[in-house]
Amino acid sequence: MKSGNRDKAEGKLHEIKGKVKEQTGKLTGSPKLKREGTDEQIAGKVQGDVGDIKKALGK
Numbered sequence: 001m002k003s004g005n006r007d008k009a010e011g012k013l014h015e016i017k018g019k020v021k022e023q024t025g026k027l028t029g030s031p032k033l034k035r036e037g038t039d040e041q042i043a044g045k046v047q048g049d050v051g052d053i054k055k056a057l058g059k
Helices: 003-028 031-057
Strands: none
Touching: 003 031
């Protein structure tokens, strides 16, 4: 798998894991877990964007 595609796939995985953490934090009333989930979602989106850039550059 090319580096750009790998970054996009891993970024999507982080977004999904982050959403699960955020929802779990909401259900359990844990602001820390909710914040971690939000942070992981943001990191996943950034990683996906890096993958898009690498794809555009042909890497």
